[in-house]
C-alpha cells in the first residue's frame with residue numbers, strides 16, 4: 001500500500017508521524033508542522049483512501065490502516081518513531097501501541113475512538129450514505145460536530161472532506177464500525193498522552209477519559225471550550241502539549 005506523506009524537519013532528528021482524521025489529509029496538520037519540525041523529523045501521512053494515498057476497494061480494517069503505517073516506517077528505513085494521531089488517526093495510534101510496540105517511542109492520541117460507542121450501525125449507515133451520495137452529503141454535519149460555531153477557519157477542512165474519495169471515506173467508516181481496541185489497552189507499554197475536548201460530540205470525553213485509567217501510566221488532558229478537531233482549532237495549547245510529551 002502506497003501512502004502519500006510529507007517529510008519536514010532535520011534529517012537526523014527523531015521521527016514523529018502524524019495521522020489525520022476521517023475525511024481529511026495531512027494538510028490538517030498545518031498548524032503543527034512548523035513548531036514540530038524545529039525539533040523532529042515530521043512525517044505527516046494520508047491514510048489509505050485519503051489524500052494522495054492509494055484507494056483500494058473497501059471495506060478496510062483497523063489492522064489494514066495500522067499495518068500501512070508500519071509498512072511506511074519500513075519503506076523509509078525508520079526503526080522507531082513517535083506517533084501523533086487525531087480521531088481516526090488516534091484509533092490507528094491505539095492499534096499501533098497495542099500491536100507494534102517495538103516500533104514506537106511515545107504516543108499522543110487526540111479524541112481517539114477505541115470502539116464504536118454509538119453502535120456499529122452508525123458507521124455502516126454513514127458508509128452507505130457516502131457511497132450513494134458522496135462526501136458532500138456529510139460535510140456540513142461533520143463541520144458542525146468538529147468545530148464550535150465561533151471557530152471560522154473551516155474552509156480548508158471542508159475542501160479536504162469534499163475532495164476525499166467516497167470509497168476511501170466509506171471504507172474507513174467500516175474500519176471504525178468493526179473495531180474494538182479496548183481489550184488490549186492494559187498491555188500498552190509506551191508513554192501515552194490522551195487528549196479529549198470538552199465539547200466533542202463526535203468522540204465524547206466520556207468515551208476517552210476511561211481509556212486513561214486502562215492504559216498504564218497514561219496522561220490525560222481535557223481541552224476546555226473545544227470540539228473534536230482540537231489540533232486544528234486550538235493549535236497553541238495542543239502544540240505546547242505535543243512538544244512537552246514528545247521531547
Ligand SMILES: O=C(O)CC1=CCC(=O)O1
Nearest residue numbers: 021022087088089145202
Ligand atoms: O466524523 C466524526 O464526527 C467522528 C470521527 C470518527 C473518526 C474520525 O476521524 O471522525
